[in-house]
Amino acid sequence: MFHLKEVKYKDILNIENLIIPEYKVTCIVGESGSGKTTLLKLLNKIISYDSGEIYYKNKPLSQIDSIAHRRNVVMLPQSPAIFNGSIKDNLLIGLKFAEKPIVSDNKLTEILEFINLNKKLNENAQKLSGGEKQRLALGRILLLNPEVFLLDEPSSALDDETEEIIIKKLVEYTKSNNKTLIMVTHSKKVAKDFGDNIIEVKKGKIIN
Numbered sequence: 001m002f003h004l005k006e007v008k009y010k011d012i013l014n015i016e017n018l019i020i021p022e023y024k025v026t027c028i029v030g031e032s033g034s035g036k037t038t039l040l041k042l043l044n045k046i047i048s049y050d051s052g053e054i055y056y057k058n059k060p061l062s063q064i065d066s067i068a069h070r071r072n073v074v075m076l077p078q079s080p081a082i083f084n085g086s087i088k089d090n091l092l093i094g095l096k097f098a099e100k101p102i103v104s105d106n107k108l109t110e111i112l113e114f115i116n117l118n119k120k121l122n123e124n125a126q127k128l129s130g131g132e133k134q135r136l137a138l139g140r141i142l143l144l145n146p147e148v149f150l151l152d153e154p155s156s157a158l159d160d161e162t163e164e165i166i167i168k169k170l171v172e173y174t175k176s177n178n179k180t181l182i183m184v185t186h187s188k189k190v191a192k193d194f195g196d197n198i199i200e201v202k203k204g205k206i207i208n
């Protein structure tokens with residue numbers, strides 16, 4: 001799916017050769033500041049590499065339009081924005097930005113169930129806890145239905161039990177819908193239990 005060859009970005013990342021497979025769960029681990037978020041941003045074309053090439057489905061990323069790429073490959077940042085307004089507004093905002101059709105309230109309620117958010121669609125999103133906001137942002141990108149999910153510590157604000165439930169559902173969803181999941185995690189347990197493929201980043205290099 002992604003193939004990185006001799007990719008350099010400032011003095012932050014230096015990746016000789018890395019393949020991230022399609023339809024699999026890839027976990028990215030490594031110490032703080034090692035370059036994990038930077039790697040996700042490169043894959044999402046939020047930043048551009050200085051040299052080398054990244055291929056997405058055998059096509060150089062440098063030849064793919066950024067906006068078009070971000071319809072297929074969606075990134076959930078570490079601290080996603082929650083906008084003023086209701087839970088429903090916050091779920092729909094991704095679809096609006098992507099100029100995709102709005103979905104029914106039934107579909108939105110299904111998403112709330114998926115992310116274990118026991119709230120009403122019309123409740124104020126700003127009043128949610130940190131972990132609830134994190135799940136809401138996850139719901140927002142699930143609605144976008146991309147080919148690839150790039151998730152930066154999607155469960156960092158969740159307790160162990162909720163983390164297990166949400167990641168398990170995400171992994172099942174990935175497998176049964178032919179999606180690709182690429183997820184930064186600080187949790188060795190999550191990587192071991194759910195990763196088909198584990199990438200360890202150390203000081204900007206891939207070490208496994």
Ligand SMILES: Nc1ncnc2c1ncn2[C@@H]1O[C@H](COP(=O)(O)OP(=O)(O)OP(=O)(O)O)[C@@H](O)[C@H]1O
Pocket residue numbers: 012030031032033034035036037038039
């Ligand atoms: N825009 C930037 N300009 C300069 N340095 C940056 C920039 N973004 C990140 N860095 C540096 O690059 C290194 C890697 O950052 P990155 O956010 O990718 O690490 P990380 O592995 O995701 O860390 P964490 O687990 O703490 O989120 C860090 O030393 C960081 O300070």
